[in-house]
Amino acid sequence: MTTRITMAAATSGHAEGGSGLNAFDNALLVAGIGNINLIKVSSIVPPEVAIIDLPKIRPGALVPTAYAAITSETPGETIAAAVGYALPDDPAKNGVIMEFHGVATRAEAERAVETMLAEAFRMRGEIIREQGVVAAEHRVERIGCALAAMTLLTEENLV
Amino acid sequence: MTTRITMAAATSGHAEGGSGLNAFDNALLVAGIGNINLIKVSSIVPPEVAIIDLPKIRPGALVPTAYAAITSETPGETIAAAVGYALPDDPAKNGVIMEFHGVATRAEAERAVETMLAEAFRMRGEIIREQGVVAAEHRVERIGCALAAMTLLTEENLV
Amino acid sequence: MTTRITMAAATSGHAEGGSGLNAFDNALLVAGIGNINLIKVSSIVPPEVAIIDLPKIRPGALVPTAYAAITSETPGETIAAAVGYALPDDPAKNGVIMEFHGVATRAEAERAVETMLAEAFRMRGEIIREQGVVAAEHRVERIGCALAAMTLLTEENLV
Numbered sequence: 202m203t204t205r206i207t208m209a210a211a212t213s214g215h216a217e218g219g220s221g222l223n224a225f226d227n228a229l230l231v232a233g234i235g236n237i238n239l240i241k242v243s244s245i246v247p248p249e250v251a252i253i254d255l256p257k258i259r260p261g262a263l264v265p266t267a268y269a270a271i272t273s274e275t276p277g278e279t280i281a282a283a284v285g286y287a288l289p290d291d292p293a294k295n296g297v298i299m300e301f302h303g304v305a306t307r308a309e310a311e312r313a314v315e316t317m318l319a320e321a322f323r324m325r326g327e328i329i330r331e332q333g334v335v336a337a338e339h340r341v342e343r344i345g346c347a348l349a350a351m352t353l354l355t356e357e358n359l360v
Numbered sequence: 361m362t363t364r365i366t367m368a369a370a371t372s373g374h375a376e377g378g379s380g381l382n383a384f385d386n387a388l389l390v391a392g393i394g395n396i397n398l399i400k401v402s403s404i405v406p407p408e409v410a411i412i413d414l415p416k417i418r419p420g421a422l423v424p425t426a427y428a429a430i431t432s433e434t435p436g437e438t439i440a441a442a443v444g445y446a447l448p449d450d451p452a453k454n455g456v457i458m459e460f461h462g463v464a465t466r467a468e469a470e471r472a473v474e475t476m477l478a479e480a481f482r483m484r485g486e487i488i489r490e491q492g493v494v495a496a497e498h499r500v501e502r503i504g505c506a507l508a509a510m511t512l513l514t515e516e517n518l519v
Numbered sequence: 520m521t522t523r524i525t526m527a528a529a530t531s532g533h534a535e536g537g538s539g540l541n542a543f544d545n546a547l548l549v550a551g552i553g554n555i556n557l558i559k560v561s562s563i564v565p566p567e568v569a570i571i572d573l574p575k576i577r578p579g580a581l582v583p584t585a586y587a588a589i590t591s592e593t594p595g596e597t598i599a600a601a602v603g604y605a606l607p608d609d610p611a612k613n614g615v616i617m618e619f620h621g622v623a624t625r626a627e628a629e630r631a632v633e634t635m636l637a638e639a640f641r642m643r644g645e646i647i648r649e650q651g652v653v654a655a656e657h658r659v660e661r662i663g664c665a666l667a668a669m670t671l672l673t674e675e676n677l678v
Contacts, residue, residue, distance in 0.1 A: 206579065220472070222458060223479045225402075230483060236454050238401040238424060238512070242556040243543075247579025260454040261365065261406025263424055263512075265556060265581055295554050295578035299540060313538070320541045324548060353556070353581075379631070381617060382638045384561075389642060395613050397560040397583060397671070419613035420524065420565025422583055422671075 204355045206247045206265070210255040211284060213349040215339035221272040224346035228270070228337070234258070234350060239266040242353065246286050246296030252333065255352070257360040264358060268350035269300035273341045283310035283336035284349040287318040289327040297321040298351050307338035310349075363514040365406045365424070369414040370443060372508040374498035380431040383505035387429070387496070393417070393509060398425040401512065405445050405455030411492065414511070416519040423517060427509035428459035432500045442469035442495035443508040446477040448486040456480040457510050466497035469508075522673045524565045524583070528573040529602060531667040533657035539590040542664035546588070546655070552576070552668060557584040560671065564604050564614030570651065573670070575678040582676060586668035587618035591659045601628035601654035602667040605636040607645040615639040616669050625656035628667075 214232030218224030229235035237258050244267035258264065269282040281303065288296040299317035301310045311334045322329050339347040373391030377383030388394035396417050403426035417423065428441040440462065447455040458476035460469045470493045481488050498506040532550030536542030547553035555576050562585035576582065587600040599621065606614040617635035619628045629652045640647050657665040 206581070219479045220476055222460075223476055223483075226456070226458075226476075226480055227483055236404055236484075238404045238406075240399060240401055240424065240558060242558055242581065243547075245554055245556045245579045247556075250579070261404045261409070263365070263401065265558065297544070299544075301540075317538055317541055317544075320537045321544055324541075324545055325554075378638045379635055381619075382635055382642075385615070385617075385635075385639055386642055388561075394643075395563055397563045397565075399558060399560055399583065420563045420568070422524070422560065 206250055206353045206355060208251050208253050208354040209246055209351055210253050211333060211335040211351045212255045213335045213337035215337040215347040217342050217345050221344060224272055224344050225270060228346040228348045236260045238263045242267055244298035246288060246298060248293050248295050258358050259360050262358045265353040266350050267298040267300060268348060269302040270346060270348035271302040272346045274344050276341055276343060278304060278341045279306060279338060280347045281305045281307050281310035281336060281338040282347045282349045283314045283334055284351045285314035285318050285332060285334035286351055287322055287329045287332040290330045294327060307336045310336045365409055365512045365514060367410050367412050367513040368405055368510055369412050370492060370494040370510045371414045372494045372496035374496040374506040376501050376504050380503055383431055383503050384429055387505040387507045391509060395419045397422045401426055403457035405447060405457060407452050407454050417517050418519050421517045424512040425509050426457040426459060427507060428461040429505060429507035430461040431505045433503050435500055435502060437463055437500045438465060439506045440464045440466050440469035440495060440497040441506045441508040442473045442493055443510045444473035444477050444491060444493035445510055446481055446488045446491040449489045453486060466495045469495045524568055524671045524673060526569050526571050526672040527564055527669055528571050529651060529653040529669045530573045531653045531655035533655040533665040535660050535663050539662055542590055542662050543588060546664040546666045550668060554578045556581045560585055562616035564606060564616060566611050566613050576676050577678050580676045583671040584668050585616040585618060586666060587620040588664060588666035589620040590664045592662050594659055594661060596622055596659045597624060597656060598665045599623045599625050599628035599654060599656040600665040600667040601632045601652055602669045603632035603636050603650060603652035604669055605640055605647045605650040608648045612645060625654045628654045
């Protein structure tokens, strides 16, 4: 896969839907990534990538994305998903992305991701220069989804 | 990921196997996509893509594919998988792919996908110009798999 | 996806972690693939690909990878993951990759993969010229992960 990732953007969303997959689709639309093809990756920010706000992405683009999602059909349940990134002091080294989803609050999801990022950097012997977490919380009415995603983008993905 | 998707082709298959993974592999062979690398995507038909019959694809090609699959080890159980696409009136906009798999009949799987596509278009404020659904149903003998897939193809994937 | 896969390399690892995802991340680091983006594929060795030892891969590279992983939070449990490849007599044809993970020993995981590869080749009417299996076994202390992976590489993935 040729193209060099030069940007990364995080986003999140939550929604109800008529089915689990529709709730997921609707949450993606809310998050601004409902009209692209997500390719799930596990889960690294390449070196020298700029963290940007979610840009307009070409419809149908194939976008490597680290994401966490949870769908629930239990009315009243609170679900949450979070994705966080951490970048190292040394810009020549890669960053790390961590994900969490579960029956949890937004704050719990965020804390879980922060703990995971800290361990990931400790294991790599690196120091975190910058980090960020996005999360979504959803209280289920009938069928709901919460998701958080970090897209890895190339220039040609942009409109 | 550089290459522009210009074609999409749907297919389905079902089979028995000596293990769950072999049943899946055998169902892929039946579907005509057993010798390529499927990369799971979630799940958009890019604008101006031609819907074609499944072509001969280069062995080992990396092919972004939306797919649904179910494996069962319960003899006598009926399982089904379906994938459907819908394209919008406006050819500059993207289409949507929806998937279903479960302990169900082929007709139930097809209906589920059609309902999901209708909601997806309602949410996008678009009108469906054209749609199609492929499905597979399997009655399990020992270990069985039913799958349906929509491959997203580039010129260079073709033999 | 333009780029032609020309090499494949297998690896495995196991580790403990503070969470399931950290155990997975730590096992990837042990396996030498903790700083790249794995894109899960299902699961073919393209024709005329060289099987090599795991090289140094560019951090953050997007690498199509067939992998099996299992995480457990049951202290004392033995878990294992294995990935195997088989290449056909005819070098113009593709090989196959099979994966196994479960509560099992390393030997059981290896045997499962070999049985699956044999069936895959029988179904394709091909003869295995060469095959290899890598596996990892882990005895869980608190939260553990075992994984095995086969990376599909291009020249530009290498450092």
